[in-house]
Amino acid sequence: MAQNQGTNTAEQNLPFIAFVTLVATLGGFLFGFDSGVINGTVDGLRTSFNSDSVGTGLNVASMLLGCAIGAFFAGRLADTYGRKTMLLVASVLFLISAWGSGISTQSAEFVFYRILGGLAVGAASVIAPAYISEIAPTHIRGRLTSVQQIAIISGLFFAFLSNFFLAELSGGSVSELWLGYESWRWMFWVELIPALLFLIALIFIPESPRYEVIRGRSERAQATLSKLFNAQQAATMVEDIQASIDTSHRPRFSDLIDKQSKKIKAIVWVGIGLATFQQLVGINVVFYYGAVLWQAVGFNESDALLINVISGAISIAACFITFARIDHWGRKPFLIVGSIGMALTLALVALAFSQGELLSNGQLKLSETSGLIALVSANLYVFFFNISWGPVMWIALGEMFPNQIRGTGLAIAGLAQWSSNFLITVSFPILLTGIGLSAAYAIYAFCALVSIAFVIKFVHETKGIDLEEMEALSQSPT
Numbered sequence: 001m002a003q004n005q006g007t008n009t010a011e012q013n014l015p016f017i018a019f020v021t022l023v024a025t026l027g028g029f030l031f032g033f034d035s036g037v038i039n040g041t042v043d044g045l046r047t048s049f050n051s052d053s054v055g056t057g058l059n060v061a062s063m064l065l066g067c068a069i070g071a072f073f074a075g076r077l078a079d080t081y082g083r084k085t086m087l088l089v090a091s092v093l094f095l096i097s098a099w100g101s102g103i104s105t106q107s108a109e110f111v112f113y114r115i116l117g118g119l120a121v122g123a124a125s126v127i128a129p130a131y132i133s134e135i136a137p138t139h140i141r142g143r144l145t146s147v148q149q150i151a152i153i154s155g156l157f158f159a160f161l162s163n164f165f166l167a168e169l170s171g172g173s174v175s176e177l178w179l180g181y182e183s184w185r186w187m188f189w190v191e192l193i194p195a196l197l198f199l200i201a202l203i204f205i206p207e208s209p210r211y212e213v214i215r216g217r218s219e220r221a222q223a224t225l226s227k228l229f230n231a232q233q234a235a236t237m238v239e240d241i242q243a244s245i246d247t248s249h250r251p252r253f254s255d256l257i258d259k260q261s262k263k264i265k266a267i268v269w270v271g272i273g274l275a276t277f278q279q280l281v282g283i284n285v286v287f288y289y290g291a292v293l294w295q296a297v298g299f300n301e302s303d304a305l306l307i308n309v310i311s312g313a314i315s316i317a318a319c320f321i322t323f324a325r326i327d328h329w330g331r332k333p334f335l336i337v338g339s340i341g342m343a344l345t346l347a348l349v350a351l352a353f354s355q356g357e358l359l360s361n362g363q364l365k366l367s368e369t370s371g372l373i374a375l376v377s378a379n380l381y382v383f384f385f386n387i388s389w390g391p392v393m394w395i396a397l398g399e400m401f402p403n404q405i406r407g408t409g410l411a412i413a414g415l416a417q418w419s420s421n422f423l424i425t426v427s428f429p430i431l432l433t434g435i436g437l438s439a440a441y442a443i444y445a446f447c448a449l450v451s452i453a454f455v456i457k458f459v460h461e462t463k464g465i466d467l468e469e470m471e472a473l474s475q476s477p478t
Contacts, residue, residue, distance in 0.1 A: 012137055012229055020205045020228075021144045024131050025151035026198040027087055027124030030094050030184065032155025033194065034117050035061065035284070036312075037163065037187050039397050049107040062111040064422035066118020067125070071414025074123035075130075079407035082215075083131040083208040086123055090201060092196035093120035102181070102188035107255075126414040129398035130406055134208045135228060142326035145398055150319040157312030162190045164309055203464030210406075213241045220412050255405045271397055271409055275417035277451040278393045281342050282444030283385050284421055285428050297321075307375070318386035331392050332461050338388020339452040345381035346445035349374055353438035389451075393417075400464040 025355040070090075078086045097117030104110035129148050136144040166186050177183045209228075212221035218238050225234035260264050322334060352374035355367065401409035431440040 013227060013443050015074050017135065017137070017144070017228055019145055020135055023146050023198075023201045023205045024128045025085065026194065026201060027090060027128045028148040028151035029152060029155040029158075030091075030191065030194055031121045031124045032152035032157075033159045033191050034094065034097070034121050034155070034161030035152075036156035038063070038189060049110065059156055063114040063118035063121065064418055065123035066115035066120075068117035068118075068415050068418035068422060069115075070122025071418050072122070072411050074408070075126050075407040075411030075414060078127050078130070078211070079214065082201065082211050083127050083134070084205060085207075087131070088199070090123040090127070090200050091195060091199040093117065093123075094198065095192060098188050098191035098470075103183040108222040122414060122418055124405070125394070126410040126415070129394045130173035130410055131208050131456055133363060133395075133398035135206075135224075137229075140327060141399065142331070142395055143323050145395040146319065146323045146326050146391040148394055149386070150316065150323060153312065153315040153319050153386060153390070154158045156318055157309070158186075159191075160309045160312045163187050164306060166190075167179045189423070195388050209238070210241050213238060218242065218430055223266075256408055265405075266403075267402075267411060268409055270460075271400060271413035272349070272416040273454055273458060274396055275413040276392050276420045277447065277454060279390045279417060279420035279424050280425060280444070280447035281346070281385065281451065282441070282447070283382075283390070284425055285440075285444070311379055314379050314383050315386040315390070318383045319391055322387050326395065330461050331396050332455060334388045335396075335455045335459065336391045336452060337456060338384050338392070339448050341384030341388075343380055343445055345377045345384060346441050346448055348377035350382065350438045350441035350445055352377065353436070353441060354372065394461060396459070400460065 016454075035417070074086050074090075093116050097120060100113030101110060101117065104113060125349055129145050132139055132145050132148060139162050166183045167175075170183040177186050204228065206224040208225045209221035212224065214220070221241070222234045222238045225237050227239070256265055256268050257263065298455060327332065353372045355370040397410060398415050428440065431443075
């Protein structure tokens with residue numbers, strides 16, 4: 001039995017633990033900023049590159065191709081080269097992508113730089129929560145890992161905020177701002193500031209001690225753990241980590257196969273299910289197309305961008321609730337409540353949109369009542385997502401896999417998450433012009449409804465369980 005990292009906070013270097021967590025979650029901030037910045041640039045991309053709905057969908061979703069690739073390979077590469085090393089690589093890719101996306105003159109060039117950014121986002125999305133879970137004390141691991149989602153939503157919020165102010169300053173996203181460049185280009189270049197800060201800050205954090213043990217460097221692992229806890233705890237924890245991994249070989253994808261049944265381990269399917277459902281509820285339609293969506297129902301660009309800012313603020317508030325209670329209430333209750341709330345609010349949004357009148361210019365005109373219902377319900381939906389599936393999915397993925405398969409398990413789950421994200425995002429412009437907003441949101445509501453049953457039946461509670469005990473948990477009944 002692993003020794004619980006305990007509640008004796010006097011023997012834990014909490015300031016250093018907090019510093020390491022904040023640095024790692026800068027990757028989450030950039031993840032959110034890079035995902036949200038596209039929201040205010042859609043009109044600029046459409047105008048500058050003269051793209052139709054399919055081309056616009058590809059420009060917006062191109063980053064997600066890189067995300068899927070980055071998430072898939074990052075987990076495995078992190079097992080080979082280290083969590084910190086891969087975060088450093090991601091920080092460099094963030095810098096290149098931010099500059100290149102803003103300077104692009106044609107769609108193909110833009111897609112290339114967005115894919116590079118996607119590689120960084122995909123890597124950060126799986127490595128940062130895993131890294132935090134591997135250095136965090138058990139009794140506050142959920143709270144520390146939830147900081148990742150607060151950082152993601154903060155990144156989204158600041159992207160929405162900077163988009164709004166830059167558009168207001170120039171008179172629109174396609175208007176010229178500084179040095180002869182349009183506002184939408186500067187929206188991307190703002191990201192250079194946090195990306196550079198991330199690169200510099202990473203130099204000052206240690207490598208994951210569990211990675212060091214996997215690589216046979218127990219002395220380094222003990223040195224890192226001694227900075228986080230005390231020397232006696234560090235020695236005991238290194239022993240527990242060593243006992244939880246297969247020392248006969250380094251982590252590999254074949255570890256995901258059960259040796260007796262010769263089938264993929266059930267915990268891997270649960271991880272894929274969690275990652276997929278997080279996207280099937282349609283959250284990134286709001287994040288990526290929020291400005292377009294609200295303009296489609298009659299709001300002007302300025303009002304639509306302001307609504308995004310409000311949604312971002314609501315998201316941050318929701319994440320702080322999760323941060324405060326996740327280690328008290330557990331992971332499953334948040335997921336269940338979130339699924340129920342999203343199913344109801346998405347159904348209300350679909351109902352409100354179904355009452356609209358389609359105008360000759362393709363816009364959906366809502367009555368004052370229907371518009372208010374859609375606006376309130378959409379923001380309540382964002383609240384329910386960010387109190388539940390937003391942070392808790394990443395917390396669960398960072399915790400649920402045993403040490404031996406954490407990197408490879410995250411690789412598969414990350415691929416599923418970003419592939420689903422891509423399909424949802426690239427399909428939205430087509431659904432918008434095809435079956436309409438109401439039917440699209442009805443599909444997302446149905447997926448939220450199904451996710452309730454999935455969580456109840458298949459997801460294990462990981463609150464208060466040491467990472468070294470996850471092997472036994474993953475083989476036990478729900």
